[in-house]
Every structure is written in C-alpha cells, then in structure tokens.
Amino acid sequence: MLDNLTQRMARVVKTLRGEARLTEANTQEMLREVRLALLEADVALPVVREFVAKIKEKALGEEVVGSLSPGQALVAVVQRELTAMIGGDYEGKxxxxxxxxxxxxIILMAGLQxxxxxxxxGKLAKLLREKYKxxxxxxxxxxxxxxxxAQLQTVTEQVGADFFPSTPDQKPVDIARAAVDWARRHYHDVLIVDTAGRLGIDEAMMIEIGxxxxxxxxxxxxxxxxxxxxxxxxxxxxAFNDALPLTGVVLTKLDGDSRGGAALSVRHVTGRPIKFVGVGEKLDGLEVFHPDRMASRILGMGDILALVEDAQRGVDVKAAQKLADKVKKGGDFDLNDFRAQLTQMKSMGGLSTMLDKLPAQFQAAAGKADMGQAEKQMRRMEGIINSMTPGERAKPELIKASRKRRIAVGAGVQVQEVNRMLAQYDQMRGMMKKLKGGNLAKMMRGMKGMMPGMR
Structure with missing residues (x-):
C-alpha cells in the first residue's frame, strides 16, 4: 500500500530525527524530499503545495525552533499535517x-464501472453484520x-446478508423504492443500494443517480x-461531488498500486471523509479508515493497532486457548495443530498484509523475503497436510518413505517438499516444547527460519 511514498517518507523521517538543530538548508532539503515523494505518489499538485506550505510555516515557527529536539518536533508536525490532509476535520479519528x-x-453506493x-x-454488508450486529x-x-x-446476489449470500431481487427490465428508482418498502416491513436495520456505473462520466448516469x-x-x-x-x-x-451530496469516500484496490497518492487527494477535492479502504478480493478486506493510523503507515511508523484488530478478528480464541492448555499439560504439538496455525495466519490476511502494518525497520528486515512466494509455500504446506490420513496428522512419526511418496502424489508436489514441510513442523514443535518450559528467549531464537521464505 503506497509503497514508494512510504519508503521516501520513512527516509525523510529518519533523517529528520537525527537533526540536532534545524537550519534553513536542512529544512529546505527536507521540504524538497517531501514534495517529490508526494508528487511521485500522484498526489494532486494543489494538495502538495498546501501541505508543504503548512509544514514550512510550522517548521520555522516557535513550536519547532524552540524545541529541545527539533528533529523529533518536526516529525510530529509532518505527521499531524499528513493526518489533516487525508482526514480533514476529524482530528485523525x-x-x-x-x-x-x-x-x-439507507446507504447509496456511487462510482464508475x-x-x-x-x-x-458485499464487504460492507459483512462488516455491518459482524461488527455492528x-x-x-x-x-x-x-x-x-x-x-x-446475479453478482450482488452471490456476494450477499456469501456474507450472510439478505438480498432483494430485481430484474433488468425494471427502472432503478422503482427497484430502490420497492427495496426500501421491503426493508421497512421486514425490520432490516440497513439497506445498501448498489448503482450502475459507466466507463466514464456521462450526463445520463448523473441524472439517474440524482x-x-x-x-x-x-x-x-x-x-x-x-x-x-x-x-x-x-x-x-x-464530478460525483458536484452531482450528489456525498457523505464519504471508499477507496478500493489500495493494495494494488505502489503510488495510490491520487486517492489521498480525494478528501481534499470533495471535502468528504474517507470512511473505508478496500484491500484484496476477499469479502473481509474492508477496513475502517483511520487518518492518524494511515499517516503513521505512510511515514514508516506502522499500524500496530490495526494488526492487533486483525488478530482479534482472525484468531479463534477458543482454539488458541485449547492449544495452549494442551501444550502446557505436556500434550504433543501434532500436524493438526500446525495446520490450524497456518489457517489462523491466513485469516489475518496473510504475511504480506501483516507486514504492511509493521514499522519500516521491520519491513526492511523482512524485505529480502518474497512474501508472495512465502504465502504460496504456506498454501502448499496446507495442501500436503490435507493429503495425509487422520492417523498421520495425529502421529507424524508414522510418516516414512512410502507414506511420503503417497502424500506427495496426493498433494501434487515432490517428495522434497513433503520433507521440507515436516522439517518446518519439527521446528515449530520444538518451539512449543520450549514454551511449555516457560523459556521464552529460547522460543524466540527458535522462530528464526521457521516460516517459509523468511530465513
């Protein structure tokens, strides 16, 4: 998400923090780097000018100049102004x-095809059902x-919401009115109306949605x-802001573009808050937009709160407690448990999503690893375990050469991959034994090289 912008801004922040005092020269250099980073990320020129002007004004003001740590104070100014740029009057919340x-x-969804x-x-329906009940x-x-x-009916059924049927021969206004009446009579809390888009702005679309x-x-x-x-x-x-009284913005595919800065200008152009960001194709890939957290991520400071929230949503607490109790009582960590851990990690969005929310120094440390390849290996590991019998998953020591060949054929992989997966399982089982003994330091050392692609 906004990779290039994050890398450039993280370098600026690191340089700033090292400054014992601010001079005209190093302030100008910093502002130049900020300007270039934003422009390269496709942030609109008027937005960049306003943003840089505000930082310059405060950088040379008493707030920073009189500080005991001017570099740190200026970082705080940059973070605050970036939050204001993408969050407006909501104080970063x-x-x-x-x-x-x-x-x-009633929630009306507008936008281009x-x-x-x-x-x-579908993502919003899922969020409203699960988070807001x-x-x-x-x-x-x-x-x-x-x-x-048909597409909307499919995604609605997948998230467990209700769907009101319509047909192509009906008029959009008639469909919407009938849906409102149905929702009222059947005690629905929220009605989400999907609208038609076009490949470009045209008058007919604007009249219809109006x-x-x-x-x-x-x-x-x-x-x-x-x-x-x-x-x-x-x-x-x-164009949409001129035609409709918008109340908010949803940014989609923010994970698909290394620049993406133009989207950050939308708040400035419409004057409306960004309320959600969509990441990935999965129906749980909709995040509430927190301007302060996004500013921290852009500046390379990470978003640990979002990572914790992902864990709370994705981790099966009962299953985790059951495993902890099992290990504590001396029970062996088997391949069923190992598969469950892989599934939990996938439910948190996978390695790349988790990494995206870590501070820049952690991302740099893991940067040598190919996250896409690592996630592909995780899926293959899961496939290998699924090709085993229940007895083999419960007692991995049963798996000898002939069984390995059968498992490899069933999973569509080479025997070497089965051996590699079993070696990684052995590493995690060793970690669990250390955890049982309460030796956290040994366990942390054992984590090195545990996950595929992260050595």
Whole structure:
C-alpha cells in the first residue's frame, strides 16, 4: 500500500530525527524530499503545495525552533499535517457511518464501472453484520451491466446478508423504492443500494443517480473510487461531488498500486471523509479508515493497532486457548495443530498484509523475503497436510518413505517438499516444547527460519 511514498517518507523521517538543530538548508532539503515523494505518489499538485506550505510555516515557527529536539518536533508536525490532509476535520479519528436514523438506514453506493462497487457492497454488508450486529438487506439498481444483479446476489449470500431481487427490465428508482418498502416491513436495520456505473462520466448516469438519491433520501451516500485511477480519480471525485451530496469516500484496490497518492487527494477535492479502504478480493478486506493510523503507515511508523484488530478478528480464541492448555499439560504439538496455525495466519490476511502494518525497520528486515512466494509455500504446506490420513496428522512419526511418496502424489508436489514441510513442523514443535518450559528467549531464537521464505 503506497509503497514508494512510504519508503521516501520513512527516509525523510529518519533523517529528520537525527537533526540536532534545524537550519534553513536542512529544512529546505527536507521540504524538497517531501514534495517529490508526494508528487511521485500522484498526489494532486494543489494538495502538495498546501501541505508543504503548512509544514514550512510550522517548521520555522516557535513550536519547532524552540524545541529541545527539533528533529523529533518536526516529525510530529509532518505527521499531524499528513493526518489533516487525508482526514480533514476529524482530528485523525475514523469518520463513522450515520446509522442513527429511523430504520432502515439507507446507504447509496456511487462510482464508475470497475471501481469495485458491488464487491464493496458485499464487504460492507459483512462488516455491518459482524461488527455492528445489523440486519442488512442489499439491492442492485444496476440494470445495464450483464450479470450485475446475479453478482450482488452471490456476494450477499456469501456474507450472510439478505438480498432483494430485481430484474433488468425494471427502472432503478422503482427497484430502490420497492427495496426500501421491503426493508421497512421486514425490520432490516440497513439497506445498501448498489448503482450502475459507466466507463466514464456521462450526463445520463448523473441524472439517474440524482433521481435515485431524491427518491430514497439515503442517510449515507458513499463515493467508491479505484485508487489505481491516478489523477483521473480527482476528476471523477469532483464530478460525483458536484452531482450528489456525498457523505464519504471508499477507496478500493489500495493494495494494488505502489503510488495510490491520487486517492489521498480525494478528501481534499470533495471535502468528504474517507470512511473505508478496500484491500484484496476477499469479502473481509474492508477496513475502517483511520487518518492518524494511515499517516503513521505512510511515514514508516506502522499500524500496530490495526494488526492487533486483525488478530482479534482472525484468531479463534477458543482454539488458541485449547492449544495452549494442551501444550502446557505436556500434550504433543501434532500436524493438526500446525495446520490450524497456518489457517489462523491466513485469516489475518496473510504475511504480506501483516507486514504492511509493521514499522519500516521491520519491513526492511523482512524485505529480502518474497512474501508472495512465502504465502504460496504456506498454501502448499496446507495442501500436503490435507493429503495425509487422520492417523498421520495425529502421529507424524508414522510418516516414512512410502507414506511420503503417497502424500506427495496426493498433494501434487515432490517428495522434497513433503520433507521440507515436516522439517518446518519439527521446528515449530520444538518451539512449543520450549514454551511449555516457560523459556521464552529460547522460543524466540527458535522462530528464526521457521516460516517459509523468511530465513
């Protein structure tokens, strides 16, 4: 996510922290680096100018000049102004959805075709159900794109929300009104309305979505924008903001572009808060947008809070406690337990997602590892374990040469890969034995080289 910008800004921060005092020369050099980093990341020029001007003003002000540690003070200024740039008037905190209305609270999704609106509807429905405990209904008013209605029905069923059917021969306004009536009569808390997009801005689309908005009076009108659009994201945001009273922005595919800075300009152009960011294709890949945390990530400081939240969501607490009790009582760590650990890591978004939220120094330490290759190896390891019999998973010592050959054929891999997986299992089992003895230092040393691709 915003890799190049993060790397450039992290270097600036590191240099700043080392400055015992600020001079005109080193301040100018720092501002030049910040400006270049933002422009290379595709942040809009007016936004860059305003941002740099604010930092310059405060860098030469009493707040920094009079500080005992000017370098550290200036880092704080940069972080605060970056938070303001992407978060506006929300003091760095997440902008909440307005659901405090007479049910159903209606959320209208707007944006161009291909921005990821339909997938985002599914992700948002899942988030509202699981985090906010809401009864959610979705409906598609996209009567133009082939299979749009069927796609929304599929993702809605996958997340366990309710779906209101519609057909391509209906009018979008009629579909939306019928869905509102159904949601009201069946006591739904939230109705999410998916709308049609186009490949570009056109008058017909704006008239249609304006009529939809007027007909159902949503409590939230979210603009969904593809972060990979570059500077086009700014023009699209402006067009939708002029046509609709937007209440927030959802950035999608933020993990797909190493620049992505144009998306950070959207808040400045619309004056509306970024409420969510979409990462990955999975339906749990929607994160509440915290401007202060995003600013920390861009500056290479990481987002440990988000990592903890991922762990809380993804880790099966009962299973983890059961394993801890088993190890404590002297029970052996078998291949069923090893497979469960791989599954837990996948449910947290995988190695690359976890790494993205760590501070820059940790990312640099792991930078030599190919995260994509490491995750591929994890999936293959899981496939190897799935090719074993229940008896082999419970008693790995049974697995000798002939069994290894059978397992390799079943998993579609070479015998060497089975041996490699068993060696990594042995390393983790050794760690668990150290944990049982309470020797945390030995366990931490044993972690080195445990995960595939991270040696």
């Amino acid at each position: 997440a902008a909440e959805l307005n659901l405090a209305v007479a049910p159903p609270a 291909g921005a990821g609106k339909t997938t985002t509807v 809401k009864k959610v209904l979705t409906v598609s008013a996209d009567v133009y794109r082939p299979a749009a209605i 009529a939809l908005h007027a007909a159902i009076n949503p409590s939230e009108t979210l603009f969904v924008v593809d972060a990979m659009l570059g500077q086009d994201a700014i023009n699209t945001a402006k």
